[in-house]
Amino acid sequence: MYKILAVDDAKDTLLLLDFDLSAEGYQVVTTDAADSALRLLEKEHFDLILLDMYMPGITGMAALEVIKRKEALKHIPVIMLSAADGEDEIVSALELGADDYVTKPYIAKVLLARIRTSLRLMEKNRELEILATTDFLTGINNRGRFYELSTKAFEQSVSHTSNLVLAMFDIDLFKKVNDNYGHEAGDTVLVEFTQLMGKVFREHDIIGRLGGEEFAVCFPHTAVEEAINACERFRLCLEQHAVMLSKEEGQTLFVTVSIGVASTHVASPGLDDLIRRADLGLYEAKNSGRNKIINADELQVVNQSQRRLIDYIDTINEEEAVEPVSQSQASQTQPTQAQLPPSRELPGIDQQIGLGNVLGDESLFREILVMFYQDHHDDKEKLQSALAGKDSAAAKHLAHTLKGVASSVGAMSLFERAKALDNAISGGEIEQYQLLFEGVAAELLKVMAGIEQELAEQLHDISS
Template sequence: MYTILAADDAKDTLMLLEFDLQAEGYQVLKAEDGESALAAINNNNVDILLLDLYMPGMSGIETLKQLKATPEQANIPVIMLSASDDEDKIVEALELGAHDYVTKPYIAKVLLARIRNAIRLREKTLTLENLAKTDFLTKLNNKGSFEQLSLKAINQGSRAMNNMAVAMIDIDHFKAVNDNYGHEAGDIVLKQFAQLLAQTFRDYDIVGRVGGEEFAVCMPEVNQHDAVNACERFRKAVEQTPMELGNEQIFVTTSIGVACAQHIEVGYDFNQMMQAADKFLYDAKQLSRNVTLSHPPEGQEEIVQQTPAQTTTVNENHEKGFVGIDYQVGLSNVLGDDDLFKEILKMFFDDHHQDGVKIQQAIDTDDQASMKHLVHTLKGVACSVGAMQLFERAKQLDFAVNDGDKESYQGLFDNVSFELNRVITGIKTELNIV
């Protein structure tokens, strides 16, 4: 169903427009002046604007100017309505970007036909814009769109001094896939790889294809541990997921380089971050492939490296007792330093054993700021200590908080609370915390 906003200071005209448009199946919004029309567009998905040329306060021409000056709204088709025969004003409106002009009193059949034409034109425009921004094979952002969206996200992150990360991702030995199975099979692998990439990362992460078998992800509001762990989840998923080539299955691996703003001299420079991530990707491919490389932690000289071999060298006995924690994951985040990891677990207990009470209080009092801070922080530290089930549940609640989906808070929090209590109890028992 398309939504049409009718802006006119004549209430009888608005009533007629509402009657005629609703009879054709359109959803109708109404505004009696320019300011109200712009506010309605800001708060709703408007497909067509019917705009009176002369209105008190902000005129139709001024309203049109402001609308076309806003990039996110500039493509909304505008049909001007007026009883005036002032040709200069009509020409001015059309030159400012109005799609069409209809005189009042309008003929319903004519107006509806022009609305249908405007909708068809908008759909074609949106289709062309989408094609211009989308990689034709994988349906991900193409290189230009990825760079544009990432630049915007990084600029926003720099103003708020948020953590940011960029990952460069490459399919290992992809040439061998094309050589052994043909380019059609290579395209199938690229599409399945891209689908897995889009499914693994968050909805608001920016994912794109930036080369033949090269992909990139921009991750806003994420620290180094979370960024590396997210890339590791994807690397392992690729390693374990068969690529379906008709009656045959093949497996591929991927190498990943991760750059974080806080570790780069010009931290919030998009090109610097991409260059750093590309350098780590190059090192990963030179090292062994099927590996994720990133910056060294503070005070460490060696590169953070997560590989299949690394996770298998950890003492399996460490997992016992720590309920809800994958000890191997947490230990790998501190490069295998067992004593340091236990200190971190103690800090996690001290800082977060009351989080359940605090989050419940934030829900009860509708304290959105505290809610967002508590849940987002808990999600990050849960991943850092290897509490992966807690991380997943906190992530779902974090998404709901970001979307303002208050009806989901309590149910999702109940899952978080259950898992948090398991983790806290396990740490308390294993570390003999009184």
């Protein structure tokens, strides 16, 4: 049942509104002054407001302005009521955010029709907001919404000098779940993983799915020890939780999670830095055996190799991809061929550039190749799905990210093809999508096959 607040200084109008709206099944609350209406709005939830434009004391126009300035109230539809029908007043009300305008004495059928229209629009807007901010599979905050809410929490922690903790979660060996049991089983794991998070973490903790099998939790006003204890409770619950794949066959599956934690206890210039440090903790957790929590605040001072790994993570998330340096520039700023380890042929990858990006550190270059393979081996399918579903935002994100990381590993042909697709999506050149996608897909398959062949043993060790 929708709840409507009717505000009018004319008591006979309020009686009529109460009668007509109640007869239609609405719950009606009436008041004859704008100041009491504003107090009611602070205490109770309403789905729609009928607001008289001219009242003694605080006018309806002034009340409307207050309502539309408040974050918690601005989405409530407001229909203005007035005995006057001057165009200037109507325009002023609509510009302040009113949804509609009805003259008095009102015609009941017309008013009720406009109320129904406003409520339908409100519901549609709510649905659109949910779609825009919620992960479609798990129902929790998507990446954008998580970042928005966590940024606000971070800013509040700074202004109140309270501690905030950010934890990154990655389901261990998730690719094996999809490979061995199918993507439907993988979806079941993701959904139950999320449900378990909702049970373990507090209502005011901010939970989000960042993509794939990666999740994050922001703990506002929380000491790092408390957050780690909560993460440990979750890790143990997940470890012992049997995911039901088939009720008929009684088939179950157990998964584990690696977690990286970072807090504002260590000075952080912003949320991005906190996420970056938590990501490094997550990397250490996976690299040192999985199914554990690493507190990035306690890691040793970041060495040069770790810094380049952080920079690699940054490259994935940067808004604009870094253009590759030319060979002439590389010769001036990077080690010469004689300084680099002997290179082997990797299809689609210029190792001179790739090794140069990590200052000739071959072991680090191999680690980055592994990371590139793990993070992007299924980008072809993701891109194809996004383009087929006409999800330009997702397709652009995938092409843009692939462009940046391809440059990092020296996959220059892949870089150029992903760049062309990225530009076409930005320009809305729909007729070019398929042809450019096929070029990206072919080059990506070549690069991934080369990495798989070169690092077969290392990839096998990581996935086992």
